[in-house]
Amino acid sequence: MTLSHPWQAARRTAFWAALVIPMAMAVGSVVALFLWALEAATRTRFDQPWLIWLMPVAGFAMVWAYGRFGGRAGGGNDLILDEIHRPGAGVPLRMAPFILIATVVTHLVGGSAGREGTAVQIGGALAGGMGRRMRLDADTTRLLLMAGVAAGFGAVFGTPLAGAIFALEVLAIGRIRHDALLPAMLAALVGDWTVIAWGVPHVHYQISFIPTDPAGWFGVDILLYAKIAVAGVIFGLVARAFADASHRAQRFWGRYVPYAPLRPVLASLILIALVWALDTRAYLGLGVWSADPGDPSLVTFFQGHVDYVSWFWKFVFTVITLSAGFKGGEVTPLFFIGAGLGVALGSLMGVPPDLMAAVGFVAVFAGATNTPLACIVMGVELFGATHAVPMAIGCVLAYAASGHGSIYGAQRIGVPKT
Amino acid sequence: MTLSHPWQAARRTAFWAALVIPMAMAVGSVVALFLWALEAATRTRFDQPWLIWLMPVAGFAMVWAYGRFGGRAGGGNDLILDEIHRPGAGVPLRMAPFILIATVVTHLVGGSAGREGTAVQIGGALAGGMGRRMRLDADTTRLLLMAGVAAGFGAVFGTPLAGAIFALEVLAIGRIRHDALLPAMLAALVGDWTVIAWGVPHVHYQISFIPTDPAGWFGVDILLYAKIAVAGVIFGLVARAFADASHRAQRFWGRYVPYAPLRPVLASLILIALVWALDTRAYLGLGVWSADPGDPSLVTFFQGHVDYVSWFWKFVFTVITLSAGFKGGEVTPLFFIGAGLGVALGSLMGVPPDLMAAVGFVAVFAGATNTPLACIVMGVELFGATHAVPMAIGCVLAYAASGHGSIYGAQRIGVPKT
Numbered sequence: 001m002t003l004s005h006p007w008q009a010a011r012r013t014a015f016w017a018a019l020v021i022p023m024a025m026a027v028g029s030v031v032a033l034f035l036w037a038l039e040a041a042t043r044t045r046f047d048q049p050w051l052i053w054l055m056p057v058a059g060f061a062m063v064w065a066y067g068r069f070g071g072r073a074g075g076g077n078d079l080i081l082d083e084i085h086r087p088g089a090g091v092p093l094r095m096a097p098f099i100l101i102a103t104v105v106t107h108l109v110g111g112s113a114g115r116e117g118t119a120v121q122i123g124g125a126l127a128g129g130m131g132r133r134m135r136l137d138a139d140t141t142r143l144l145l146m147a148g149v150a151a152g153f154g155a156v157f158g159t160p161l162a163g164a165i166f167a168l169e170v171l172a173i174g175r176i177r178h179d180a181l182l183p184a185m186l187a188a189l190v191g192d193w194t195v196i197a198w199g200v201p202h203v204h205y206q207i208s209f210i211p212t213d214p215a216g217w218f219g220v221d222i223l224l225y226a227k228i229a230v231a232g233v234i235f236g237l238v239a240r241a242f243a244d245a246s247h248r249a250q251r252f253w254g255r256y257v258p259y260a261p262l263r264p265v266l267a268s269l270i271l272i273a274l275v276w277a278l279d280t281r282a283y284l285g286l287g288v289w290s291a292d293p294g295d296p297s298l299v300t301f302f303q304g305h306v307d308y309v310s311w312f313w314k315f316v317f318t319v320i321t322l323s324a325g326f327k328g329g330e331v332t333p334l335f336f337i338g339a340g341l342g343v344a345l346g347s348l349m350g351v352p353p354d355l356m357a358a359v360g361f362v363a364v365f366a367g368a369t370n371t372p373l374a375c376i377v378m379g380v381e382l383f384g385a386t387h388a389v390p391m392a393i394g395c396v397l398a399y400a401a402s403g404h405g406s407i408y409g410a411q412r413i414g415v416p417k418t
Numbered sequence: 419m420t421l422s423h424p425w426q427a428a429r430r431t432a433f434w435a436a437l438v439i440p441m442a443m444a445v446g447s448v449v450a451l452f453l454w455a456l457e458a459a460t461r462t463r464f465d466q467p468w469l470i471w472l473m474p475v476a477g478f479a480m481v482w483a484y485g486r487f488g489g490r491a492g493g494g495n496d497l498i499l500d501e502i503h504r505p506g507a508g509v510p511l512r513m514a515p516f517i518l519i520a521t522v523v524t525h526l527v528g529g530s531a532g533r534e535g536t537a538v539q540i541g542g543a544l545a546g547g548m549g550r551r552m553r554l555d556a557d558t559t560r561l562l563l564m565a566g567v568a569a570g571f572g573a574v575f576g577t578p579l580a581g582a583i584f585a586l587e588v589l590a591i592g593r594i595r596h597d598a599l600l601p602a603m604l605a606a607l608v609g610d611w612t613v614i615a616w617g618v619p620h621v622h623y624q625i626s627f628i629p630t631d632p633a634g635w636f637g638v639d640i641l642l643y644a645k646i647a648v649a650g651v652i653f654g655l656v657a658r659a660f661a662d663a664s665h666r667a668q669r670f671w672g673r674y675v676p677y678a679p680l681r682p683v684l685a686s687l688i689l690i691a692l693v694w695a696l697d698t699r700a701y702l703g704l705g706v707w708s709a710d711p712g713d714p715s716l717v718t719f720f721q722g723h724v725d726y727v728s729w730f731w732k733f734v735f736t737v738i739t740l741s742a743g744f745k746g747g748e749v750t751p752l753f754f755i756g757a758g759l760g761v762a763l764g765s766l767m768g769v770p771p772d773l774m775a776a777v778g779f780v781a782v783f784a785g786a787t788n789t790p791l792a793c794i795v796m797g798v799e800l801f802g803a804t805h806a807v808p809m810a811i812g813c814v815l816a817y818a819a820s821g822h823g824s825i826y827g828a829q830r831i832g833v834p835k836t
Contacts, residue, residue, distance in 0.1 A: 012836065233431065
């Protein structure tokens with residue numbers, strides 16, 4: 001359709017508003033429920049340490065139930081990306097309750113996982129279900145699915161602009177198409193507002209470092225930016241390693257443990273052994289905050305906590321958890337890995353650790369998902385505009401250094417990195 | 419080239435750094451000279467009101483000199499976009515001095531024009547000249563030209579992130595390709611830092627309105643956002659009208675005044691008559707600030723100045739000036755038109771005028787150039803992250819409503835708007 005007449009644009013906007021607003025309100029409401037349940041599960045796990053012993057049982061039940069009743073819901077994020085690329089049988093509605101419950105259970109028993117995958121699948125499932133119910137054509141369904149992804153992502157992190165851009169940018173490496181911009185932006189905003197309206201809060205981070213104009217450098221702190229550029233490349237290599245390790249671990253389980261429900265049982269035993277060996281539970285769960293204020297966590301990384309190993313252990317715990325079949329996203333663990341590596345690098349390189357934590361927070365994510373523009377915008381939404389330039393340097397270099405690997409197997413290569 | 423090995427990414431980054439940093443420092447330095455000269459020309463025009471009478475002479479000389487000595491330099495922004503799309507004879511180096519001098523002269527005698535076109539052409543000319551001198555291959559030249567555009571844009575407005583994204587987004591409607599992301603980001607940052615290092619300041623704008631959480635709306639001021647959405651559509655329609663009017667006016671001159679140097683003479687007479695009829699010089703020049711503090715200008719729109727007609731007259735003055743052959747950009751006048759229309763709409767709709775001025779500032783530009791993501795980021799760079807959501811709503815709806823028209827004739831349609 002060409003927009004030969006101004007009213008056509010207005011009609012088209014009204015059409016998308018009628019379609020997207022109810023969908024995004026539904027997605028936002030389910031995401032609000034999810035965030036509330038996740039918080040409850042995390043608190044319960046802190047209060048009841050014995051729950052970790054249920055990890056093998058919960059993992060077995062989860063993977064068994066997905067295999068028995070989940071149908072194509074087990075396809076997860078990749079199924080949604082595939083359906084956007086080439087519409088097939090659609091995204092099943094049951095994906096939403098399955099992923100919501102499985103993720104909450106994963107966190108209740110201490111799996112190391114995130115939440116963006118869950119939110120994206122809630123968004124995709126509700127949008128896909130709506131598209132089938134309304135018998136929308138393939139092209140409209142495709143855009144509606146992207147809007148569902150945007151709504152889920154924007155709602156779960158409280159970052160609607162990043163959610164909208166993420167939905168456009170995640171489909172193919174190196175390319176953004178604007179055709180879903182309007183529905184995605186509308187969906188992400190309405191999704192976020194719905195979570196706010198339900199009264200579910202997001203964690204706020206603060207960078208205490210305030211940049212000053214160093215007189216000796218003509219008003220620009222080139223040395224600081226050069227250090228951040230070097231760190232950006234490191235963030236990208238770690239992101240690449242994470243994507244590689246995830247795929248390798250999945251292949252390992254597939255080859256050596258053919259009976260899928262057994263995989264999380266074995267993974268649980270490894271994780272429990274690691275908890276015992278390291279004598280810390282800091283790498284279980286989401287990692288946003290911890291019952292023990294001495295633990296590394298996303299919150300404490302911005303409060304002066306510095307160590308050199310927690311990013312590595314979070315990497316290991318998360319790869320083991322998710323590759324074995326536990327459910328949840330990768331992104332919050334990637335935030336942890338990036339922020340943890342950031343405080344370590346900042347401390348080593350003489351950069352304020354909380355600034356470098358913020359750069360790592362978005363840059364590792366940018367490298368692992370190949371969504372640098374969404375991550376720059378997310379950095380601004382989370383940390384404000386003051387530090388937009390260091391975050392942009394980090395995201396672009398991490399993207400450049402991370403190669404064509406991706407945590408999303410269904411992500412295509414649009415324009416190869418050069 | 420596939421990035422099979424991590425070191426390849428690091429080598430590639432070093433390659434681009436070696437190529438882009440000197441180019442962007444040169445572009446930033448010339449842009450700093452340009453900004454200094456522009457300020458001097460504007461002050462001189464305020465001090466010497468009789469200079470306006472030289473407008474016909476200056477216009478004649480300018481267009482004559484371009485025709486006689488400019489060669490392909492007269493192709494301007496469109497030539498650069500064409501060369502990026504399909505490398506041809508290259509962007510001539512002389513484009514830089516030609517556009518710099520012609521733009522400063524245009525502002526000295528009171529033409530209503532901007533500066534982004536000038537900065538983009540300085541960037542494109544220096545990048546193109548460097549590419550030829552170094553015998554770079556076509557693909558590297560293409561990316562270097564995009565980096566040149568980014569350097570010019572980022573430097574002239576002090577908005578490096580927007581400059582980088584603009585260079586990726588402006589080539590084709592509805593599409594971004596990330597292949598130039600790294601060189602463009604590096605170029606825009608170095609260009610901006612070079613202007614800072616030369617001590618040339620940018621004007622700062624401030625939105626005094628602070629959003630509060632309205633209790634009655636579940637914590638989200640839906641009514642405010644709905645009003646901004648309506649305004650966004652209006653901004654898009656005005657942007658479309660501006661692009662249409664510019665092309666129509668160019669065709670008019672081409673048909674009825676075949677001798678090109680005569681066109682600015684006639685345009686000057688119309689502009690001088692309008693100055694006399696309206697009894698104001700507020701619509702001459704850049705419009706960022708004015709010698710008369712009662713005048714509408716970008717600065718006063720953020721200081722409480724409200725009127726309902728200045729956006730329209732700036733529109734008329736700018737279309738007449740640029741279509742006739744005077745030189746400069748369209749973007750700063752588009753900022754004026756957007757901010758002026760913004761205070762008018764804000765005042766009519768019960769939205770804080772300075773907030774709506776900021777939305778219009780970026781949204782009309784987004785609609786006229788089809789670069790919504792660059793404009794959202796620019797809004798954050800200029801006005802901070804606090805008002806990112808209203809600016810995003812304005813930019814996306816202006817983009818959706820502006821159709822496939824563009825102030826850049828060489829902009830292609832990548833993914834049609836739906």
